[in-house]
Amino acid sequence: MFKYVCKRLLLLVPVLLGVVTIVFLIMRVFATDPSENENILGKYATEEVKIAWKSKNGLDKPLAIQYVNYLKGIFSGNFGNSYRTNKPVMEEISERFPATIELAIMAIILASVFGVLIGLISAVKKNSIFDNIGMAIALIGVSIPIFWFGLIIIKIFSGWTGLPSNGRINSVFRPEDGTGFYLLDSLLQRDFEAFWDAFKHMILPAITLAMYSIAVIARMTRSSVLETLNKDYVRTARAKGLKENTVVFKHAFRNALIPIVTVIGLQFGSLLAGAVLTESVFSWPGIGKYAVDCIQNSDFPVIQGIVILTATSFVFVNLFVDVVYAFLDPRIKFSSKKGE
Amino acid sequence: MSSNQIFEKKLKFRQDSRMSDAWRALFKNKAAALGLIFICILCFLSVFGKYLMPFDPNFTKQSLANPALPSAEHWLGTDQHGRDILSRIIDGTRISMFVGVVSVFFSLLIGTVIGAIAGFCGGRIDAIVMRFMDMLLAIPSMLLAITLMASLKPGLDKAIISISIVYIPHYALIVRSSVLSEKTNDYAQAYKVMGASNSYTLLKGILPNIISNIIVRATLGISVAIIDLAALGFLGLGVKDPQAEWGTMVSESRRFFEAKPHTLFFPGAMIMLTVLAFNLLGDGLRDALNPKSKK
Numbered sequence: 063m064f065k066y067v068c069k070r071l072l073l074l075v076p077v078l079l080g081v082v083t084i085v086f087l088i089m090r091v092f093a094t095d096p097s098e099n100e101n102i103l104g105k106y107a108t109e110e111v112k113i114a115w116k117s118k119n120g121l122d123k124p125l126a127i128q129y130v131n132y133l134k135g136i137f138s139g140n141f142g143n144s145y146r147t148n149k150p151v152m153e154e155i156s157e158r159f160p161a162t163i164e165l166a167i168m169a170i171i172l173a174s175v176f177g178v179l180i181g182l183i184s185a186v187k188k189n190s191i192f193d194n195i196g197m198a199i200a201l202i203g204v205s206i207p208i209f210w211f212g213l214i215i216i217k218i219f220s221g222w223t224g225l226p227s228n229g230r231i232n233s234v235f236r237p238e239d240g241t242g243f244y245l246l247d248s249l250l251q252r253d254f255e256a257f258w259d260a261f262k263h264m265i266l267p268a269i270t271l272a273m274y275s276i277a278v279i280a281r282m283t284r285s286s287v288l289e290t291l292n293k294d295y296v297r298t299a300r301a302k303g304l305k306e307n308t309v310v311f312k313h314a315f316r317n318a319l320i321p322i323v324t325v326i327g328l329q330f331g332s333l334l335a336g337a338v339l340t341e342s343v344f345s346w347p348g349i350g351k352y353a354v355d356c357i358q359n360s361d362f363p364v365i366q367g368i369v370i371l372t373a374t375s376f377v378f379v380n381l382f383v384d385v386v387y388a389f390l391d392p393r394i395k396f397s398s399k400k401g402e
Numbered sequence: 403m404s405s406n407q408i409f410e411k412k413l414k415f416r417q418d419s420r421m422s423d424a425w426r427a428l429f430k431n432k433a434a435a436l437g438l439i440f441i442c443i444l445c446f447l448s449v450f451g452k453y454l455m456p457f458d459p460n461f462t463k464q465s466l467a468n469p470a471l472p473s474a475e476h477w478l479g480t481d482q483h484g485r486d487i488l489s490r491i492i493d494g495t496r497i498s499m500f501v502g503v504v505s506v507f508f509s510l511l512i513g514t515v516i517g518a519i520a521g522f523c524g525g526r527i528d529a530i531v532m533r534f535m536d537m538l539l540a541i542p543s544m545l546l547a548i549t550l551m552a553s554l555k556p557g558l559d560k561a562i563i564s565i566s567i568v569y570i571p572h573y574a575l576i577v578r579s580s581v582l583s584e585k586t587n588d589y590a591q592a593y594k595v596m597g598a599s600n601s602y603t604l605l606k607g608i609l610p611n612i613i614s615n616i617i618v619r620a621t622l623g624i625s626v627a628i629i630d631l632a633a634l635g636f637l638g639l640g641v642k643d644p645q646a647e648w649g650t651m652v653s654e655s656r657r658f659f660e661a662k663p664h665t666l667f668f669p670g671a672m673i674m675l676t677v678l679a680f681n682l683l684g685d686g687l688r689d690a691l692n693p694k695s696k697k
Contacts (some may be wrong), residue, residue, distance in 0.1 A: 076533060077540050080536075081537050084537060085549065088549055088550060092553035109690065201678065202674070203626065204677075205629075205673060205674050205681050206674050207652070207677070209632075209633065210673065213655075213670070235417060311530035338545065338548065339636065342636075353545065353548070357548060358552075360552075369545055372545060373540045376540060376542055
């Protein structure tokens with residue numbers, strides 16, 4: 063197992079190096095000159111100012127040298143400075159990443175609970191009205207544009223429930239120091255009013271972000287449980303005269319869990335990165351919204367940093383899922399041992 | 403007639419009957435048939451929409467500066483510039499369908515070539531190509547699309563390029579794994595024994611056997627491309643103003659939707675219905691072409 067993880071980790075190195083290269087090339091070759099962007103040097107910047115700015119940021123050097131310098135920086139943990147704020151990219155990102163992670167965790171909890179529930183009911187009551195409704199919800203979940211869904215639930219729920227639809231917490235309650243995870247910070251500081259406020263702010267964005275994952279998890283749960291329900295050991299369990307609940311939960315569902323856990327893990331990976339639209343709709347101060355802001359302002363170093371960071375977390379979550387999968391399923395462990 | 407020709411004729415007959423079976427199965431599936439009918443309507447609107455639009459989609463009416471509610475004159479109301487929403491939705495159909503189909507065509511074409519070569523040749527070529535695909539796949543698709551779009555600047559052609567590039571690795575992976583599993587089959591070996599060249603085996607032998615899988619993926623892919631175009635439009639990175647595009651229309655409605663929800667509702671509902679139709683058709687095609695996959 064240890065060897066397998068090490069091998070996978072080593073394979074990640076060229077992939078991440080490739081990601082860095084691709085993002086660098088997209089930003090430096092195709093994109094327009096950032097010094098021309100009004101938001102960086104202002105509307106009336108003279109040619110001299112622009113040239114001086116480019117030279118300061120190393121943009122006047124040949125592309126290959128810029129690339130080597132960028133790589134050198136990354137290996138020492140320096141992703142450069144933001145063109146707009148002049149603050150280190152990592153500092154800018156680390157201020158916002160907890161917001162994205164917190165939202166993704168909330169969304170994946172919602173998605174897992176509702177997705178598994180819908181899928182399980184659909185599978186057990188196959189071809190019934192429950193199945194039809196469950197699968198219709200799943201189908202709508204994969205078809206609905208997430209930004210539109212977000213705005214619709216703001217229109218419907220924000221008004222009469224009074225749930226906030228903007229930002230992460232009321233500024234009055236903002237925890238000063240801490241991890242950046244407001245729910246956790248407010249609990250640690252025993253500020254339950256702040257906790258409740260942060261929680262309320264999270265409900266609508268989390269539902270919006272979870273919608274697609276609910277659909278995917280529900281579909282996977284249904285097909286996986288249906289498959290195990292047709293297995294011989296389930297028939298044996300029924301023949302033994304076990305209660306239907308025991309058959310479904312202990313025999314069928316438990317054996318169907320592996321693909322479900324996998325799909326939940328993969329969904330979490332994509333939620334970490336896929337919050338761009340949800341964050342934009344709810345003005346959620348995470349890295350998704352920040353990426354969009356930076357794109358509009360040609361803030362290359364930050365965009366590069368965000369893409370590299372999300373790609374890294376994405377591949378690590380996928381690796382983690384694979385390892386958990388191998389851990390849960392003895393057959394995979396066995397075949398990987400045989401393959402060594 | 404050589405034995406080779408007889409063999410091909412028999413194969414064609416079997417393929418024809420399989421296709422008609424698939425069509426029958428598809429039309430029996432009510433949801434898929436419904437999806438297909440809706441897609442036909444969308445195609446019709448894309449081609450003949452300009453003759454059906456009640457107003458010029460870009461015509462601004464200053465007297466209706468605020469979004470006007472649906473009325474007898476403007477069935478779905480107007481947007482903040484007094485432009486007729488129904489006409490803009492019809493005009494947007496053309497853009498969405500065009501981008502959806504064309505971007506899937508390009509990513510499918512390039513992805514299939516890459517995947518087929520990687521899967522068939524194997525060895526070092528496969529390893530190199532797939533590592534490159536892994537790199538592209540490691541970047542979350544929406545983030546890659548907006549990064550590309552931001553670099554290329556808004557525009558219809560740029561949207562097609564961005565969405566195509568994002569989905570090339572997805573098709574390459576699917577085609578590669580299908581080719582890998584098919585090339586070990588007896589029929590593929592038979593082509594080899596008969597002395598067929600590699601490209602002949604791939605094009606005439608293996609590709610027809612994996613085409614059904616590719617068709618299903620492409621149908622589902624169009625829905626993803628349409629939703630991505632709308633998302634880019636929503637973020638202000640889609641087509642250029644004043645071109646009507648559904649995602650941009652949703653984005654523009656954000657300032658008014660609390661008071662005038664119709665500006666938000668109709669374009670978004672159109673995106674959802676279109677994506678739903680392609681998903682229904684894709685699911686139906688999968689069941690029809692691959693009866694084993696039906697649960």
